[in-house]
Amino acid sequence: MERKLYDAAVQGNRLLLLNLLEEDALLLDRYISGRYPETPLHVASMLGHLEFVDEILARKPELAKELDSRNSSPLHLASAKGCLQVAKSLLQVNPDMCVVSDIDGRNPLHIAAMKGHLGLLRELVQVRPWAARLPMEQGETILHACVRCNQLEALKLLVERVSDHELVNSQNHDGNTILHLAIAAKQTETINFLISSTTIDVNCENEDGFRALDLLSQNQRDMEEKEIVESLQRMEATRAKDKPLSNRQLKAIRTKILLSAWNQPNANNGNKKRKDGKRLVNSNTKADWVERQRNTLMLVATVLAAMAFQAGVNPPSGVWQDNDDSGETNHTAGLSVFAYNYPPIYTAFLVCNTTGFLASLSIILLLISGLPLRRRFYMWVLMVVMWVAITGMALSYLACLVAFTPGDLSSSLITILGIAMLVWIGLMLILLLGHTIRLISWWLNK
Structure with missing residues (x-):
């Protein structure tokens, strides 16, 4: 039965599919419960059999998210083949498959861009535009893929629809931007487009210290390269190397740029070393570190916010349980005992606790706001706000200790707390100084 179903998928024979399902109503369910190299939906999507695909999706839409032996979904295969109508049917069932990566770290948008299927790429971008911003496992972006595959029209489409300054200037593991790749591949039209229509940084250096001008020959007989050099110089491009490279050296460097990262197996995408012995961290490692930092900040901020909220609505020493208008205490039920007995210290406690609470909420709000918090500056801001929150909670604790300590021990406690505060x-x-120096150093290097 499974062999007959496979043949039906290859032929796109919808009637045969219906006959098989009449004989065995659970035939498609086996592809959900079991692990198969591919499903009939994979085969039909790859071959563009729209009616067959629609029939399967109508009966078992869950098959749209099944992955084959290479972690490819039916949408991956439809994107590779440029089957626009099939892709639309799959997107109607499960548009989130746009963000799923195959074994090579490529989602359907990456594949459509590399193949130059503009109509399909336009449809995918419209459904899930932010999927185009997801990096591939080689540390390269969808724009790198367009340049490597010489898909200028796809590059123009993506620059118009989803690109910004950060994405255009993204660097791969070797620090190469799409301008480095375009020059290495001698794609004149792509180079002119990047210079004239994008905010590409013409002076960005790769890990070997080469800028765009360093990759171009100074031989005036090559008119195309001469025009590119003049265009770059009009954009205030400069060379990083004082001594010009020979043609043989240029050829070797260009070949290295074109072969690096793209053909490396995933297992080699870890940390690498430069010629000077310094260890480099690839973009995936940086992304993982940022993600861990975000998760840690979210956890700590949530705990601090809960502590501050609890201390604010349930203050130390509790609240009065009755009303007293006799003139001795004049308190009201539900108000803080701490505030009545120690008004100045309670005011300090309230200010510190509220500061810590608001700082914690600010961190949570920034982390869930969707802002591009992968940059060092934003992480530095979050760390400073976290220090404010922690300091506020520490001062709240100290205020409580001062208020609740008996008078004969208060002088010793104040001395100890004073020393502790100075150390803190x-x-x-x-x-703060260390992180500020690192931030300034990073800015200067950029």
């Missing part, structure tokens, strides 16, 4: 402030200043 010193530690915070050292951390």
